Amino acid sequence: MLLNYHQLGSWKWFLTGFTVLAAVFLLLPILFIIALSFGSSQWLVFPPPHWTTHWYRELFSDPRWLESALTSAEIAVLVMIFSVVIGLIASFGLTRGRFAGREALRALFLTPMILPVVVFAVAIYALFLRIGLSGTLTGFVIAHLIIALPFSIISICSALEGFDRSIEDAAVLCGAHPLEAKLRVTLPAIRHGLFAAAIFSFLVSWDEVVVAIFMASPTLQTLPVRIWTTLRQDLTPVIAAASSLLVGLTVVLMLLTALVRKGMKS
Amino acid sequence: MAQTVYSAAGSDIAQSAPQVKPKRQPNGFPAVVPALVLIVLFFVVPITALLVRSVLDPKPGLGNYAQLLGSWTYARVFANTFEVAALVTILSVAIGFPVAWMLAIMPRRWGAVIFAILLLSMWTNLLARTYAWMVLLQRTGPINKLLIYLGLIDHPLAMVNDLTGVTIGMTYIMLPFIILPLQGVIKNIDPAILQAAALCGANRWKCLTRILIPLALPGVAAGALMVFVMSLGYFVTPALLGGTSNMMLAELIAQLVQSLVNWGLGGAAAFVLLIVTLAIYALQLRLFGAGRLSHGGQ
Numbered sequence: 001m002l003l004n005y006h007q008l009g010s011w012k013w014f015l016t017g018f019t020v021l022a023a024v025f026l027l028l029p030i031l032f033i034i035a036l037s038f039g040s041s042q043w044l045v046f047p048p049p050h051w052t053t054h055w056y057r058e059l060f061s062d063p064r065w066l067e068s069a070l071t072s073a074e075i076a077v078l079v080m081i082f083s084v085v086i087g088l089i090a091s092f093g094l095t096r097g098r099f100a101g102r103e104a105l106r107a108l109f110l111t112p113m114i115l116p117v118v119v120f121a122v123a124i125y126a127l128f129l130r131i132g133l134s135g136t137l138t139g140f141v142i143a144h145l146i147i148a149l150p151f152s153i154i155s156i157c158s159a160l161e162g163f164d165r166s167i168e169d170a171a172v173l174c175g176a177h178p179l180e181a182k183l184r185v186t187l188p189a190i191r192h193g194l195f196a197a198a199i200f201s202f203l204v205s206w207d208e209v210v211v212a213i214f215m216a217s218p219t220l221q222t223l224p225v226r227i228w229t230t231l232r233q234d235l236t237p238v239i240a241a242a243s244s245l246l247v248g249l250t251v252v253l254m255l256l257t258a259l260v261r262k263g264m265k266s
Numbered sequence: 267m268a269q270t271v272y273s274a275a276g277s278d279i280a281q282s283a284p285q286v287k288p289k290r291q292p293n294g295f296p297a298v299v300p301a302l303v304l305i306v307l308f309f310v311v312p313i314t315a316l317l318v319r320s321v322l323d324p325k326p327g328l329g330n331y332a333q334l335l336g337s338w339t340y341a342r343v344f345a346n347t348f349e350v351a352a353l354v355t356i357l358s359v360a361i362g363f364p365v366a367w368m369l370a371i372m373p374r375r376w377g378a379v380i381f382a383i384l385l386l387s388m389w390t391n392l393l394a395r396t397y398a399w400m401v402l403l404q405r406t407g408p409i410n411k412l413l414i415y416l417g418l419i420d421h422p423l424a425m426v427n428d429l430t431g432v433t434i435g436m437t438y439i440m441l442p443f444i445i446l447p448l449q450g451v452i453k454n455i456d457p458a459i460l461q462a463a464a465l466c467g468a469n470r471w472k473c474l475t476r477i478l479i480p481l482a483l484p485g486v487a488a489g490a491l492m493v494f495v496m497s498l499g500y501f502v503t504p505a506l507l508g509g510t511s512n513m514m515l516a517e518l519i520a521q522l523v524q525s526l527v528n529w530g531l532g533g534a535a536a537f538v539l540l541i542v543t544l545a546i547y548a549l550q551l552r553l554f555g556a557g558r559l560s561h562g563g564q
Binding site: 019023089114125143224 | 293294295296301309312315361367368372380382386389391393394396397398401407408438455460470477478498500516520523524532536543
């Protein structure tokens with residue numbers, strides 16, 4: 001009866017109320033930033049005395065914001081491409097390979113996801129200082145790739161494990177080259193895994209801040225670094241405007257994911 | 267199918283003629299080489315180098331560790347870190363369990379709404395969320411104003427630059443990480459077990475404390491350990507909401523390296539964090555098996 005919503009009796013109202021409160025707790029800060037970004041108060045008085053788009057204009061009139069957003073996008077797209085390609089190839093090896101230490105290797109590939117980012121950030125920063133990659137685009141892409149790869153491998157591996165390999169074998173038996181069978185039979189079948197890998201990899205890089213703080217140079221800053229350095233000085237509403245745009249991006253990505261999932265089901 | 271026919275035929279011939287070897291299957295290792303090279307070069311090597319540095323820099327020996335573990339300043343940092351991580355874990359479980367429970371059994375339509383909110387919160391940029399809490403919790407912020415308006419406090423509470431703010435902000439960030447997996451665990455519990463208990467005369471409380479909670483416990487423990495270990499190494503939120511006087515371990519590591527350029531001590535602190543993290547994951551593996559880390563293994 002505790003696992004049947006309609007048989008909960010008086011508990012139902014208490015638990016539902018609690019869940020609604022928790023949902024409000026999760027949603028409120030996000031709505032709050034959006035409201036704040038349109039508020040006229042420099043000192044973030046809430047509720048705002050007037051409504052304005054001033055902060056958005058200020059955001060767009062400062063070329064440094066746009067520049068850092070473009071840098072972030074460039075890095076994130078590169079990371080996404082490499083992460084999906086390398087992750088796909090590795091996932092084939094991990095799910096179908098027959099070699100000693102396969103499980104240990106899988107664990108190794110997932111380690112960057114569970115270790116505290118700050119440890120990795122300090123370590124890669126030290127290495128990149130030595131080999132001259134700190135503060136370069138290549139450096140950013142490599143560092144973010146290490147963090148993104150586990151997400152890609154998890155998504156693609158689970159898609160490959162759910163794919164019936166005999167379909168690919170059938171294509172080979174019918175005369176397709178093994179590579180052609182992989183490209184034209186297997187890849188379309190696991191496209192939801194590839195899509196998830198791409199989205200996760202993009203987001204991981206786009207939102208990554210810890211490694212970026214260490215590596216950023218005055219000439220190469222990602223958007224999170226720009227927000228971070230501004231936040232350390234003051235809580236200007238310009239950040240609220242930038243954050244609201246980021247929330248907008250999240251919503252777009254979520255809708256896109258939902259659409260793709262729906263499209264794949266039908 | 268083809269395999270069995272082949273080997274059956276093979277065993278017949280085996281006595282008289284050398285067995286025909288099946289065409290060698292590629293063993294798949296070359297496929298993992300690019301990822302392996304990348305991980306070894308840019309993950310294993312730099313982290314090992316950092317740890318080596320912690321015992322060599324500035325001079326060989328365990329001096330850095332003695333300094334790190336022997337001073338009150340750093341002891342305070344460790345205490346802050348464990349205190350916040352423990353509090354965040356307790357709060358996340360306390361809030362997360364009922365929500366996960368409801369999410370598992372709620373009517374689909376409402377469940378989808380809650381689910382969307384969880385994803386939105388989880389996917390929104392971390393800095394944006396932390397910024398929201400910095401403003402919400404500040405001295406003149408809406409929460410202090412509301413509490414004063416309600417007559418609950420006379421003077422604004424100092425929640426930013428204080429571990430209170432860090433705890434609230436971190437709990438906010440960790441909640442989805444416990445609700446989502448726990449929801450799956452509760453969904454997999456067979457309702458018939460609770461039905462049976464009710465038929466045998468157990469009341470709601472007994473059903474909850476004797477059946478539902480024990481059955482969900484592995485999920486709760488796994489989620490709690492994950493939240494705890496993530497909180498231990500968290501950098502951004504503690505740094506922004508806690509201020510410099512309430513430092514946590516990740517922030518200390520960053521500061522040792524970035525501001526003080528003390529690579530040896532920073533490396534030692536990183537090593538401590540690394541060991542604690544790995545120890546907790548090892549505990550988790552031992553308690554709950556490898557299912558969570560490497561799914562699909564044999």
